[in-house]
Amino acid sequence: MLTRPPMPPSPVSAPVLPRPRRPAGARPAAPPFWRSLLPALALLALVTRLPSFRLPLWNPDEGYLAVQARILADGGVLYDTVVDRKPPLLPWLYETAFALFGDQSLLPLQLCAAAAQLLTAALLASIARRRWGDAAGRTAGVLHLLVSIGLNPEDAQAATFEVFILPCTVAAVWCADRGRWCGAGLAVAAAFLTKQTGGAVLAPVLFLLWRHGPLRGPLFRTAFGFCLPVLYAALLTGPHRFLFWTVTGSGAYASFTGSELHVLFRGLANTLILSFACAGLVPPVLRVLRVARTGAADLWLWFLGAAGAVVLGFHFFGHYYLQLMPPIVLLATAALHVLPARWRSRAVLTSAVTCAVFLAWGLLAPRPELAHVRKVATAVKTRTEPRDRVLVWGMHPEAYWLADRKPASRYLTAGLLTNYSGGRNGPQVGEKYAMAGAWPLFRAEMAARPPALIVDDSRGKPFAPERVPTLRRLLAGGYEELTTVDGAVLYVRSPSAAPAPPR
Known part of the structure; x- marks a missing residue:
């Protein structure tokens, strides 16, 4: 005898449960990391770069680039009808900005310099967050912008070579830290094509590559990423002219002889200025060197490479010291990660005070x-x-x-x-x-x-x-x-x- 299968139960709507209430006095959930950090970094970048908008330009390098850009826009040829000892990337950036916004003001380039410092801070925050957590990421981003103007304003506020090197060098370490070797090579090439000393970041990139494991594939991808844009720039400007004006033609310039005492005094003065700007960062680094290891060998290698770039040529101009700031910030962040929380508060507060001093210098100093x-x-x-x-x-x-x-x-x-x-x-x-x-x-x-x-x-x-x-x-x-x-x-x-x- 056939029996009818049982009827399925009628659907019943799920009961609506009341939303749990947050206990009185409990803190709301923290917003996502980047959504809260990036606006703060952008505001801080604009505040620290305020002096750069005060004057039409800050140093002769900006004037040189502006004249180059005008000549190139008028049909000139780089390394032929206009020449300089620098690679071509920044003259091309100035030329592009002039084509888009006119050549009567450097305001677009000054905004680009602020954006370069913001990007540098964000990349440093990303590196620190990956290694030591969210708090370290916020600390690295903020500390970089606070110390980024810690030099004579004509060196720190100008929209020139070293400012635009910074995001490229940090991007190279960021890519190498994640095993993105072609990207690391491209970033090193961008740094080198902005200024020759930017290529010093290749040292920590190669160290991370060696520590990563097998060398053949990563090394080939890094070399490919570096060589492709450099060769392309050489073809655009003429290989022999590119080689002469960026490498072989500067032998007399990169010499130790001539006014040695004057140059050494300049180097000492700029070192002391940078040390004052980093007054909140140096003590935790020295403290950790005595009590613990942070596993930051690549950061020390980065710092030594940047220091070598400062010394190269034996001129010790203040803007050369900008390359030291990213590795110093990450070394300080690594140290603060293993120290009690009061060290972090002290480092940020001290850096904010020194930043205020340099900000006032840039806003008030005569030129x-x-x-x-x-x-x-x-x-x-x-x-x-x-x-x-x-x-x-x-x-x-x-x-x-x-x-x-x-x-x-x-x-x-x-x-x-x-x-x-x-x-x-x-x-x-x-x-x-x-x-x-x-x-x-x-x-x-x-x-x-x-x-x-x-x-x-x-x-x-x-x-x-x-x-x-x-x-x-x-x-x-x-x-x-x-x-x-x-x-x-x-x-x-x-x-x-x-x-x-x-x-």
Whole structure:
């Protein structure tokens, strides 16, 4: 006999349970790590970079890059019609910013510099969080932005090479820490193509690669990631010119001889300034060195590589020290992780106080050299026509940019023609110490298109015309003194001078 199968039970809606109440006095759940940290870091980055927006520019490197960008936008060729000892990435960035936003202001580049510091802080926070937890991640990000302006404002606030190196170097370590070897090679290449000393980060990358395990595959991917963009940049600019201007042509510049005491004093002064900025970071690192090991061998190698980059060339300019900040921050974060919580609070508070000192310095300090260059640029602009080319014989290429006049030579400073900065205002300054082949090209430029105005801005320095025979003959053969502006002597073409040959 067939029996009907039992009917399924009718669906019954699940009872609605009351939401559990949070006990009185209990804290709400913490927001996600990045959602809470990134806005705070962005605000801190803008606050610490406020002085950079105060002036049109902070140092001659910004002026050099601005003039380069204008020449490139006008059809110039890097390492040919305009030259410098630096790799091409930052001149291209300036050129792109000028194409998008105009070339009358560096505000877009100043915002890019703030974004570079923000990205650096975020990457450091990510590295620290992966190694030591959320609290360490927040500490690393905040500490970096607090110490990032811990130098003379003209070094820390300028939108120049070392600021844009930082996110590339930290990204290289970030990728290597995660075994992303091609990305690590690309980041090292980006650092190198921003400034040669950025390649020092290859040391911790290779150490992490060695510690990771088998070498063949990771080493090939790292080398591929590094070589591809470097070779591409060399092809774009000309391999022989790229090699000369970024590597082989700077032998006289990277020399220890010349004004040794002056240079060593500068190095000591900038080291003391950085030590004051890192007053909250150094004590925990020294404390941990005595009581425990943090497993931070790669960070120490990174620090030593950055220190070698500071020493390389024996100039010790303040902006060189920016490369030391990321490894110092991570070393301090590693130390604070194993110390009691009061050490972290003390480090952050001390860094905030020193940051306030440097922030006030940047907002209030006078800039007499910028005032001088502005006076010279105003005089040049009022005494020339927009189509005229001028020669500013000095170390302030920003005068061309402020005056809105084209340079008469591919050599934008007297340093490339006399080794003034390389010779450190000492005995190794003069025509015979110039970049190889520079003076024949300079003479050809002056003969083909004599400048309408020459500004002698040497003001008694070793590259004054009386110590540079070619320039002295150029002035004597076709120019007469017009006026003096704040110590700079202006010369115009004399009526008896031979007319310039047709272009």
